[in-house]
Amino acid sequence: MTSTTLDQSAGLGDWLRRRRGLLASFALLVAFPFVISIIVDGQGLAAVVNNDLGNARFLQGLAIEVFILGIYAISYDLILGVTGILSFGHAMFFAVGAYGFGILLKTFELAWPVAVLVVVIAAIIQAFLFALVLPRVHGITYALVTLGFASVFWIVIQSSDLADYAGAEIGLQGVESPAWFLDTTNERFIFYLLCLGIFFGIYVLYQRIVDSPAGRVFVAIRENEDRALMLGYNTFWFKTLVLVIASITAALAGMIHTMHQPIVTPNVAGLFWTVTALLVILIGGMGTITGALIGAAVYRLLEYYLDRWFGGASGLLIGAAYVLLVLYVPFGIVGTWRARAVRIKQGRDRLLRLFTGGDDGRTPARE
Amino acid sequence: MSTETSELTTQTPDSGSSKNRERAEWLQENRVRVTVLAVLIFVFVVALLGLDRDDWFSTIMQGLSVGALTFLVVSGLSLIFGLMDVFNLAHGEFFMLGAYLGWTAYTRADTLIDVAIPMLLLGAPFALMPLWRRIAAMVTLAGRARKTSAIGAIVVGALTAFFTITRFPLVIWDAENFAMTPTNMTVQIDLGTLAPLPAESFSGPAIVAILGVLLGGALIAFGFSVLRKPGMESGAIDMKRLATFGGLIVAALVLHLIKEPVNEWIFGLSTTWRFFLSMGVSVVLVAALGALVEVVLIRPLYDRPIYQLMITLGIGFILIELVREVWGRPEFTMARPAAFAGTGEGCPGQGLGGFFSGCSTVEVFGGRLRVYNEGFVVLVGIVVLVGVMLLLKRTRLGMVIRAGVEHPEMVEALGINVRRVFTMVFALGSGLAALGGVLAAPSIGLSSGMGAVFLLGSIVALAVGGLTSFPGAAVGALVVGLLQQIIIRYGQVGIPIPFVEEPFKPSPTVVPAASIVVMVIILLVLPTGLLGRSEK
Numbered sequence: 001m002t003s004t005t006l007d008q009s010a011g012l013g014d015w016l017r018r019r020r021g022l023l024a025s026f027a028l029l030v031a032f033p034f035v036i037s038i039i040v041d042g043q044g045l046a047a048v049v050n051n052d053l054g055n056a057r058f059l060q061g062l063a064i065e066v067f068i069l070g071i072y073a074i075s076y077d078l079i080l081g082v083t084g085i086l087s088f089g090h091a092m093f094f095a096v097g098a099y100g101f102g103i104l105l106k107t108f109e110l111a112w113p114v115a116v117l118v119v120v121i122a123a124i125i126q127a128f129l130f131a132l133v134l135p136r137v138h139g140i141t142y143a144l145v146t147l148g149f150a151s152v153f154w155i156v157i158q159s160s161d162l163a164d165y166a167g168a169e170i171g172l173q174g175v176e177s178p179a180w181f182l183d184t185t186n187e188r189f190i191f192y193l194l195c196l197g198i199f200f201g202i203y204v205l206y207q208r209i210v211d212s213p214a215g216r217v218f219v220a221i222r223e224n225e226d227r228a229l230m231l232g233y234n235t236f237w238f239k240t241l242v243l244v245i246a247s248i249t250a251a252l253a254g255m256i257h258t259m260h261q262p263i264v265t266p267n268v269a270g271l272f273w274t275v276t277a278l279l280v281i282l283i284g285g286m287g288t289i290t291g292a293l294i295g296a297a298v299y300r301l302l303e304y305y306l307d308r309w310f311g312g313a314s315g316l317l318i319g320a321a322y323v324l325l326v327l328y329v330p331f332g333i334v335g336t337w338r339a340r341a342v343r344i345k346q347g348r349d350r351l352l353r354l355f356t357g358g359d360d361g362r363t364p365a366r367e
Numbered sequence: 368m369s370t371e372t373s374e375l376t377t378q379t380p381d382s383g384s385s386k387n388r389e390r391a392e393w394l395q396e397n398r399v400r401v402t403v404l405a406v407l408i409f410v411f412v413v414a415l416l417g418l419d420r421d422d423w424f425s426t427i428m429q430g431l432s433v434g435a436l437t438f439l440v441v442s443g444l445s446l447i448f449g450l451m452d453v454f455n456l457a458h459g460e461f462f463m464l465g466a467y468l469g470w471t472a473y474t475r476a477d478t479l480i481d482v483a484i485p486m487l488l489l490g491a492p493f494a495l496m497p498l499w500r501r502i503a504a505m506v507t508l509a510g511r512a513r514k515t516s517a518i519g520a521i522v523v524g525a526l527t528a529f530f531t532i533t534r535f536p537l538v539i540w541d542a543e544n545f546a547m548t549p550t551n552m553t554v555q556i557d558l559g560t561l562a563p564l565p566a567e568s569f570s571g572p573a574i575v576a577i578l579g580v581l582l583g584g585a586l587i588a589f590g591f592s593v594l595r596k597p598g599m600e601s602g603a604i605d606m607k608r609l610a611t612f613g614g615l616i617v618a619a620l621v622l623h624l625i626k627e628p629v630n631e632w633i634f635g636l637s638t639t640w641r642f643f644l645s646m647g648v649s650v651v652l653v654a655a656l657g658a659l660v661e662v663v664l665i666r667p668l669y670d671r672p673i674y675q676l677m678i679t680l681g682i683g684f685i686l687i688e689l690v691r692e693v694w695g696r697p698e699f700t701m702a703r704p705a706a707f708a709g710t711g712e713g714c715p716g717q718g719l720g721g722f723f724s725g726c727s728t729v730e731v732f733g734g735r736l737r738v739y740n741e742g743f744v745v746l747v748g749i750v751v752l753v754g755v756m757l758l759l760k761r762t763r764l765g766m767v768i769r770a771g772v773e774h775p776e777m778v779e780a781l782g783i784n785v786r787r788v789f790t791m792v793f794a795l796g797s798g799l800a801a802l803g804g805v806l807a808a809p810s811i812g813l814s815s816g817m818g819a820v821f822l823l824g825s826i827v828a829l830a831v832g833g834l835t836s837f838p839g840a841a842v843g844a845l846v847v848g849l850l851q852q853i854i855i856r857y858g859q860v861g862i863p864i865p866f867v868e869e870p871f872k873p874s875p876t877v878v879p880a881a882s883i884v885v886m887v888i889i890l891l892v893l894p895t896g897l898l899g900r901s902e903k
Contacts, residue, residue: 086673133887133890133891136890136891136894137890137891137894138894140454140834141830141834141890141894144826144829144830144886144890145830145886145887145890145891147826148826148827148830148883148884148886148887148890149887151823151879151880151883152880152883152884152887155876155877155879155880155883156877156880158876159874159876159877159880160874160876161873161874161877271819275680275684278677278680282677312691312692313688313692315684315687315688315691316685316688316689316692318684319681319684319685319688320685322677322681322684323664323678323681323682323685326668326674326677326678326681327664327667327668327678330671330674
């Protein structure tokens with residue numbers, strides 16, 4: 001999907017044509033609640049808009065969780081997969097958004113645009129904190145330092161000293177939605193559409209970033225930082241830029257999380273939440289951007305259904321699946337798909353010929 | 368701390384101008400390092416002076432105790448990272464598993480024996496690996512079909528083994544039934560009323576279960592040997608392997624026949640002996656698990672370091688879930704062995720001699736200490752430190768390990784089987800972590816989160832001491848332990864802050880945060896840690 005973006009002659013029509021898969025899935029996801037409502041619940045179209053209880057409403061909630069996880073994972077993919085910065089403190093990026101937004105709304109009673117602005121500023125400051133240590137420590141030591149930052153935040157946020165603000169070990173609860181379109185309980189469908197829009201907006205934006213000249217430098221830093229330096233790029237500022245973008249994105253995911261969940265638990269600041277992002281981009285394919293979204297969907301749905309079918313043993317199964325993935329599918333779904341695209345296309349064409357009987361005029365496997 | 372600096376400063380005596388110049392150069396090179404050490408010692412001294420004089424000794428000893436447990440985890444982590452560049456994020460979970468297995472050997476030895484019997488039978492077919500490889504070489508199938516059939520064999524074998532293992536007799540605790548919970552059993556062993564549970568019998572014919580497990584093991588071993596790349600040397604089927612195969616089966620059967628008298632004997636031992644026994648059992652089991660993990664999961668990934676990091680995360684995750692499934696989620700503790708649990712007449716013991724009085728607590732220099740926590744644990748920590756140092760400096764294996772840390776390719780070029788040394792070091796590190804776990808079980812209790820807590824502490828210790836330096840790991844563990852205990856003590860007293868009325872009292876939950884802050888500061892000033900060498 002990204003390989004053809006180098007030709008600059010694209011008008012709007014051409015852009016739409018190249019993005020037809022994306023637009024189709026967007027339309028599909030908009031229609032999704034209505035389809036579920038009619039087929040599974042046996043209710044009408046109005047049930048979705050009226051926010052009636054049922055499978056449609058529940059599945060919208062699950063989809064919103066997928067969107068949150070996807071936005072969060074895509075930002076980690078930019079840091080780890082595209083630029084190759086080994087940061088283990090990514091949960092902090094998310095938790096600053098989640099906790100910051102909740103506390104600003106609940107305790108300080110700010111208007112929501114002001115709260116969003118403050119959180120974004122906090123995210124930028126935090127990204128600079130992470131960038132500040134970049135020139136000093138590299139590789140595994142950087143991972144340890146960032147893990148240290150995130151652990152300090154995790155410990156402080158659940159300490160009893162801050163219980164009045166962050167709710168200690170139970171978590172932050174009782175944040176009321178500040179605007180009608182941010183209300184996940186009463187206006188589920190509107191909130192769903194909003195999250196869907198943000199989700200696809202972030203995706204298109206990230207694709208654009210990776211394809212931009214700066215994005216090429218990000219990839220160059222991952223491949224060989226010394227060489228990028230020698231070619232005259234000040235890699236420190238590019239890495240800082242990556243951290244700022246990712247921090248704001250993850251904070252955005254955190255803010256949606258605060259709006260969607262009744263309680264923000266300290267778990268979203270812990271190492272496990274970073275590992276979840278790692279797992280998601282590993283399932284989807286590291287450094288592919290698209291993979292983060294697909295991985296998020298696969299991970300959340302797998303987690304939900306395994307928990308439903310196997311109960312307590314589901315964690316064990318997820319762990320085993322993770323180990324098998326690392327060993328046998330290291331490039332994830334999208335990575336493996338791209339590596340085998342030609343063969344898959346050939347197979348599809350052969351199948352088509354089988355059904356249509358003889359040559360259907362297409363040339364098989366152009367790429 | 369103080370011994371460390373004296374060693375550093377007295378390294379070059381004051382004689383001759385060339386010695387003086389060397390010393391000046393050394394100081395020039397290491398000025399940041401020396402300054403950081405001096406600042407650290409200064410902070411410790413100031414912090415101690417701020418405390419009540421009676422608290423000094425007990426605070427330092429408690430710091431040493433936490434430091435010793437952290438050291439047991441970090442020593443393995445440091446050796447593994449130094450030698451093979453694997454940052455084992457599952458190390459905290461090996462520590463946790465060590466504690467749980469130690470508790471089981473200590474409290475429910477009969478369960479462990481019941482589990483051991485099918486495990487021995489399952490492992491027996493793996494002794495005949497060359498035979499399976501021979502047979503696998505006869506399989507003439509194209510690439511994909513070969514792979515599919517191998518995976519099929521493994522899956523069928525695993526299912527067979529799983530369903531037949533459930534037919535074996537197993538006496539076990541039950542988290543649902545209060546009389547059978549681990550907590551209750553700990554209370555019983557403390558009172559001396561715990562007895563072996565009545566033995567169960569096979570469900571279904573025993574011969575079917577035994578043969579089924581053997582068949583399952585054989586199928587799995589066969590599947591793996593088909594998956595192996597052709598052309599690799601397969602070894603001969605000699606008497607030794609046949610004897611191992613037969614020996615494992617006979618051992619399992621004999622163990623099954625004599626398990627009741629063995630149980631009676633173990634439950635008749637004093638808790639002190641059972642504690643030492645459980646230490647040994649737990650260390651051996653976890654070391655074996657570590658070796659298995661290294662060979663099966665980590666070895667295929669040596670050319671993909673990030674994936675190695677991820678797979679250790681996955682292993683840790685699986686171990687936590689396993690512990691939650693088997694031992695249940697509620698926390699419990701392990702009864703303190705009799706030698707450290709004395710009370711009543713003549714207790715608490717007085718002075719330094721009181722450590723040997725058999726009392727549970729002792730009064731030294733005005734503070735009261737627990738003999739187990741601040742005496743025994745620290746002692747074991749020191750013994751392990753000396754032992755591993757001797758292993759590294761005085762034995763051939765230690766020489767290979769040190770050379771491997773320095774230059775692995777060169778060691779391999781000299782014809783030394785580095786892979787085997789990797790496995791041994793991984794097993795050694797896992798075993799040390801397990802030892803720490805068993806030691807921690809009577810003092811801090813068992814929970815599925817204990818691994819994460821100690822992993823965090825040992826990451827800090829490792830980073831502070833220098834990632835690849837073994838003495839650095841010991842120093843780092845000491846810093847972490849002392850720092851945490853001093854801050855906990857200050858949390859009770861309160862830190863006076865200028866211009867503020869109320870003294871600041873950090874709650875115990877923020878204690879780990881302080882050591883992490885210290886780690887970040889030290890890493891920023893000295894990216895290689897206190898005793899680590901800079902990478903050229």
